[in-house]
Amino acid sequence: MQKTDIIHIGLIREEKLPHDNRTAFTPQQCQWILLNYPNVRITVQPSPHRCFTDSEYMEAGIPLAEDLSHCHILMGIKEVPKEKLLPGKTYLFFSHTKKQQPNNQAMLQHIINHNITLIDYECLVHDDGQRILGFGFFAGVVGAHNGLLAYGKRTGLFQYRPVHTCHDLQELIKHYFGIKLPPLRIVITGSGRVAAGILEVMGMLGIKYIPPEEYLINTYAYPVYTQLKAGELYLRRSDKTYSRDDFHQHPEAYECRFLPYVTVSDILMNGIYWDERIPPLFTWADLAKDNFRIQVIADITDDTNGSVPCNLSDSTIDNPVYGVDRISHERTAPGLSRSVDMMCVSNLPNELPRDASQYFGDQLMKYVFEDLLQPNSPVIEKATIVKNGRLTERFAYLEGYVRD
CATH class of the missing domain: 3.40.50.720 (NAD(P)-binding Rossmann-like Domain)
Structure with missing residues (x-):
């Protein structure tokens, strides 16, 4: 032609x-x-x-x-x-x-x-x-909102409307006006388009960024978040260093450093790349421990049985959140005391x-x-x-x- x-x-x-x-x-x-x-x-x-x-x-x-x-x-x-x-x-x-x-x-x-x-x-x-x-940015925006919506519903501390009930992003932004968030703590993983969308919501809501090393040891009277990029999440076992090219070629040679964050965070917003050779962020045994503080996980990258082992299956836009019993590993209704609430919608940009x-x-x-x-x-x-x-x-x- x-x-x-x-x-x-x-x-x-x-x-x-x-x-x-x-x-x-x-x-x-x-x-x-x-x-x-x-x-x-x-x-x-x-x-x-x-x-x-x-x-x-x-x-x-x-x-x-x-x-x-x-x-x-x-x-x-x-x-x-x-x-x-x-x-x-x-x-x-x-x-x-x-x-x-x-x-x-x-x-x-x-x-x-x-x-x-x-x-x-x-x-x-x-x-x-x-x-x-790619649609990763909007997956991050909607996933972050849905994670917060799930936490507000679980705790009864605030209310958000579902994104899909908004005509567009501008209407969603207007919805944020005047809603005061409690002093919750959010850990974000990843540094790509999904993470950029999550960070956009953090900025719109005025949630303050805290460096990882400070986030782990300090307390705050206002909502905060930290971001863990791949180099902060994974280190080579042999010498405790990180190389992007080497990590993508030999991820099995790396260990995950996420575990300390489960004891100080209320919400995990997961936007990290994952394949089956990469260690998960935590294990089922970690999830069952009393010091596992995270109540809501927005698994925006949405790999079933992937970086988040308690991602049991996809959820839907109409019913975005389900619970997972931390002991029995069974899917439950959201909001139960012994469960972690999972948001695992695969088509988030559709909202x-x-x-x-x-x-x-x-x-x-x-x-x-x-x-x-x-x-x-x-x-x-x-x-x-x-x-x-x-x-x-x-x-x-x-x-x-x-x-x-």
């Missing part, structure tokens, strides 16, 4: 259940694209679930159509059910296949069998390897879909869109898992996954 050719782009309806309500581009972003790229046309598939209504797109001059077969490029957010995939098209969405996830094996097989090209948002990276796109979509589309326009229109873009090629029905060289390791 030449750059001067008309390129038709379709924004698909999210069909995976439960329905995601985010979108790749807002109505105003579609307008900007059409203004700045005269060779681009955009069509939106109608949706009763999308956070921006069909009428908002129509008012912005963006046409709606159920049939997107005329489009060259189709853009969504979550995995597309295989029966909804159009043969021979180019798709962009989060496929969750690069780690050979069993749930999406059949979808990837269908993509290959029907000569589809799959570009995965998760695989779009800058030259230094950092991901271009602020308009803001999350705005941010996502902005990153797409700045760092991806121009490349998407080019015939041979290294950025796009690196993120292409399947091209015209064939696994690309970078993802050839998935051959066994798609042939099983």
Whole structure:
């Protein structure tokens, strides 16, 4: 396809259940694209679930159509059910296949069998390897709010409304006006986009940062938090040092230093990267001890049986918190004296879909869109898992996954 050719782009309806309500581009972003790229046309598939209504797109001059077969490029957010995939098209969405996830094996097989090209948002990276796109910031914002909401409900000390009842972030911020928090203590893990979202909420609420070494030994008459980055959480057993590259290559050689914080914290907001080789933040035995003070854990990275061993399963936006008995390890109702309350929602950005979509589309326009229109873009090629029905060289390791 030449750059001067008309390129038709379709924004698909999210069909995976439960329905995601985010979108790749807002109505105003579609307008900007059409203004700045005269060779681009955009069509939106109608949706009763999308956070921006069909009428908002129509008012912005963006046409709606159920049939997107005329489009060259189709853009969504979550995995597309295989029966909804159009043969021979180019798709962009989060496929969750690069780690050979069993749930999406059949979808990837269908993509290959029907000569589809799959570009995965998760695989779009800058030259230094950092991901271009993601919703982690808004996961952090919503997860931090939900953690505080759960603590307020458990203790009866204050009340917050659920994020999903707010129209957008601005309405949520207004909700914070005048609500005084008790002198609670929050420990935050991580330093990426999720942690940035958590810190945004700490700033909006005026919760004071305390360095880790002071947080462990001092008491405070106002709400405080500390942040533990990977280098403060994990040290190499042999020499008590930390190297980012070495940690990612040999995490089993490191020990976790989190345990002292369980005795002085009320809430854990977990935003740390984890894989199965990395030691958990604490053990079930630690959880059962009398000095385990943490009452609420917002496991925003949400790895079941991961860095937080008492993450038993996902919770939902409608019912975000469940309890875990510290002794029997059984799932319970939240708020029980012998339980820790767990917030483990996997789709947190869905609670602020308009803001999350705005941010996502902005990153797409700045760092991806121009490349998407080019015939041979290294950025796009690196993120292409399947091209015209064939696994690309970078993802050839998935051959066994798609042939099983």
